[in-house]
Amino acid sequence: MESMCSSAALKSEASDLEIGQPQGSVFLITAGGSILKLPIPSRSSKDPLNWSKWKRTLAFLAILVNSFVGLLVVQAPSVMVMSLAGEFGPDDTRPFSLSILFSAPTLFMGIAALLWIPLTLAWGRRPVYLLSIVLLFLSTLGAGLSTSFSQLLVSVCIQGLAEGINTSAALLMIIDLTFIHERPQYIGATWSIVGALTLASLAVVAQVPEITTTSWRPFYLIWSFPVAVSCLLTFFLYPETYFVRPAVAFEGRILVQSSEEQVKVYEDWENTPGGKGLPDVPTSRIQELKFWRSIRGGGWRAVRACYSQVFLCLVNPLMFWVALLEAVLFGSMLAIGETYSLVLMMEPYSMSPKSTPFVNLAGALGSFLAWPATAMFIPWISKRLTVRNNGVRNAEHYLPAFIMPVIFGALSIILYGITVERKLHHSLIFISYAFNSFSFAALATANILWITEAFPRWAAPGVVVVSGLSYAASFGISFAIMPWAKSQGYELMGIEIGVAILVIGCVGIPVAFWGKALRQYIHGRWTLNQEGALRPQ
Structure with missing residues (x-):
């Protein structure tokens, strides 16, 4: 099938959208109650949904490993404060403070969304992903070889830029690998497992006195080897997943899957937009391992369209809402993460610097529990709502997924503030961090879905806005946490952040009732613009 549809065909497709199901609605469950596997896999060897379960799992594993090694290296400075402070004094860090090593990477993780996602539309997922991992390896090695604060700061900023692909473009790569009904489990596993492994590893690293109190360089030099292994795993296990599905023949009819993964039926090839598809050329294992492979669809036109759509997504209330919610919840995580160590070392807790990082174990548990919670609750509730809707799944069926993260997120920061201000038992600080980590992983899953x-x-620019805005906003929030706590106290700060989470989260209630109509209105004149879609056609 030709790569470009005629304008007449596009107009016909737009008319079909107007009189049929709106974008974000798919017929997913049959009258018998069975779940359809959508999108429908093609017969092409390049189609990731046509790969074996084992091959798809290995590709997903490569993404998990890379996400873990990247996130750990970005967050490592938080447990090496004493070692870093012993080498870099105020004169060495001017015009910044030492805390810039903890906050600057998150800013570049937000910037990364603006860089990596558009590039994957032009070059494909595989070359951009490999490029980011190589960048992570070089910056990690550079951090270990740094001889000045400025060199270390540049290295950790590049690490944040490289790791940012795992909080943005990698989520689209997981969507490439999965059917619609599988995405809650896979996306939930990504946020939960990676977060849990990272927090648990930070607690372990904090127990190595040579790294945390003496010299921070060995960590980066040693950790460059796992990053190199991750690079090799990605090279051998992750083929290109960017694939535009052609029209397929089924029982004498032609099925065309649009970019929003709806299926249209045509009686013959002549009526199919673009005409009859070309026969597939099998892809060998050697061809899959090429660093660069030509892809169909996208291109630099898609890059330009993606950047213009980012602005439209920013002013889209249904997207800005979730971006703002994630930013505020991220702020609550920073409020706990930046202060718990100081609080636990003061009276009445008087814990040693070596003991305070064990709070990360509580966070690891909370993050891990978010996986079964989302993997069970989201498919269950969305399936029930889909069955009641005659088998058609609307995007609004995912809104109940916001209930748990909003409640636990608000509860965590309020509990933390009250505990610190009133000097309650230290176990409540552990519990609050577990709740907060659970909330963040569950919310990140709900947002992407x-x-x-x-x-x-608008999937690509939508992920740019939600991922980029939340991480960039966290950079600014990080500078306000300590002055906020000192001026108003931990309790009032916690209550204010908790109320903000609840208020913003409650926006989901009217969205559940009027979101479908609002989505149709928003699409309006831009309904033909597909370059930033899941799979441009």
């Missing part, structure tokens, strides 16, 4: 299902044609 919502924006990619509600606006499938």
